[in-house]
Amino acid sequence: MTRETILNHKYREILGGCDLLKSLDKETSNAFLGLFKEEKWPKNTCILNPEKLSLKFHIILSGRLKMYQVDPLSGKELTLFLLSKCDFFDIFCLLDSRTHTIYYECLDEVTVLSAPMESLRNWLNKNPDKYKNFLPYAGKQLRLLENSLYEMTFNDIATRLLKLLIKNVNKNSRDLEFIHDLPDKEIAHLLGSTRAVVNRHLQRLKHNGSLKLSRNKMEVQDLGILVHMLNCQKMDSF
Structure with missing residues (x-):
């Protein structure tokens, strides 16, 4: 071989x-x-x-x-x-x-x-x-861009952050993955915001017990709180 x-x-x-x-x-x-x-x-x-x-x-x-x-x-x-x-x-x-x-x-x-x-x-x-093998991936990326444009146009930073966190929670282990070790500035770049604004919202989630924050590491402590906050944000938008 x-x-x-x-x-x-x-x-x-x-x-x-x-x-x-x-x-x-x-x-x-x-x-x-x-x-x-x-x-x-x-x-x-x-x-x-x-x-x-x-x-x-x-x-x-x-x-x-x-x-x-x-x-x-x-x-x-x-x-x-x-x-x-x-x-x-x-x-x-x-x-x-x-x-x-x-x-x-x-x-x-x-x-x-x-x-x-x-x-x-x-x-x-x-x-x-x-060439058809490239189409599913290209379509997925276009949908992600479409969703990102929607989020930045119609949702505030708090809502975007909650969605980002919930999206990256492993459904089986309930662990935060993929973004768990990113610094605040990288989270801000994902949301179209600034480090200071994102840090303020992360501290709020820390104080209500939904997140545990340490140096360059985030852990979801209570997924239920995050989901409840997101649902409340959605209700407030109506």
């Missing part, structure tokens, strides 16, 4: 839930994965060059990566997506061959599979039916 075969098997195991590989047979997935090379990016690595994003396509194997925009005048930052295992980028550059101003930063050590964008386009041109 060759090293490439062993690696492809490992990647298929890790990326079992990835939209790109779900409908591919073993031979086709091997050809697809053969385009990629594994890369490790240290925590806090930033990708700030739009030109660089147009040259390579990436699939995340492990770690979290934020995709964000920055207002050039105010410096205000907005996180569009938190990406993790099985997410991939940049799909816009792949589909339209154009650069766009977007930034990425590693919130953990991140391991990715990277392929030259041109090689991936050539493979897709030879296998045009495989």
